[in-house]
Amino acid sequence: MSENTTPLPDFTRWPSFPFEGDMRVKKLAPPVEVEPPRSGEDASDCVACGTPDDSYIWVSERWRVRAMDRPTGLPMVLILECRSHLDLGDLPNLLAAELGVMTVRLERAIRSLDGVARVHVNRWGDGSAHLHMWFLARPYGRLQLRGTFLSLWDDILPVVPESQWRENLALVAAWLADFGGQANAEPAHIAWESPATIDVPTGMDGDNDRRPSTLGDVEAAEA
Numbered sequence: 473m474s475e476n477t478t479p480l481p482d483f484t485r486w487p488s489f490p491f492e493g494d495m496r497v498k499k500l501a502p503p504v505e506v507e508p509p510r511s512g513e514d515a516s517d518c519v520a521c522g523t524p525d526d527s528y529i530w531v532s533e534r535w536r537v538r539a540m541d542r543p544t545g546l547p548m549v550l551i552l553e554c555r556s557h558l559d560l561g562d563l564p565n566l567l568a569a570e571l572g573v574m575t576v577r578l579e580r581a582i583r584s585l586d587g588v589a590r591v592h593v594n595r596w597g598d599g600s601a602h603l604h605m606w607f608l609a610r611p612y613g614r615l616q617l618r619g620t621f622l623s624l625w626d627d628i629l630p631v632v633p634e635s636q637w638r639e640n641l642a643l644v645a646a647w648l649a650d651f652g653g654q655a656n657a658e659p660a661h662i663a664w665e666s667p668a669t670i671d672v673p674t675g676m677d678g679d680n681d682r683r684p685s686t687l688g689d690v691e692a693a694e695a
Contacts (some may be wrong), residue, residue: 543637
């Protein structure tokens, strides 16, 4: 078996390329005569069509926005889907026009989040037949993440804290809901319980029996 000696392309030396060290180009597989069907070519087998609205962070009459199942390395990764089982080239004029409006609106919503510099918008369509547009937020100041490889960095960067992720989802959903539709995402709820008792330190100056009137007084006494 001969070794692949194809030279590495220039982009492997870009600062944004996430890998380094010894690499080689994969052997290119021969083309197939007939491409296999994508997932959900038939609407009856389409995952998007069968997913209920409460799995999305925002829904409207013709569009839905969903997030990943859990936080990842980027501040925000969202997917815009149309309700109708259509691909990009199949959209009627109304949905095609709305896609432009929704793309701009969702980009603005994500870019309004703290720490977001740019929003990358991608459509591949090789895996699923149902139209879905990807929106990936690039963290502010992370110049190494600029450009083509942002989706790869999403799997490499440390995972965003879940509370921050949920807060961002709620903010984006609320932004979209200002223009219509329904926001389903909510910020993370704080699990807080009041203490059963409060220990008050005993003083030595005759105020032993005086009980602090507020929790702030307790904290000041303990300081």
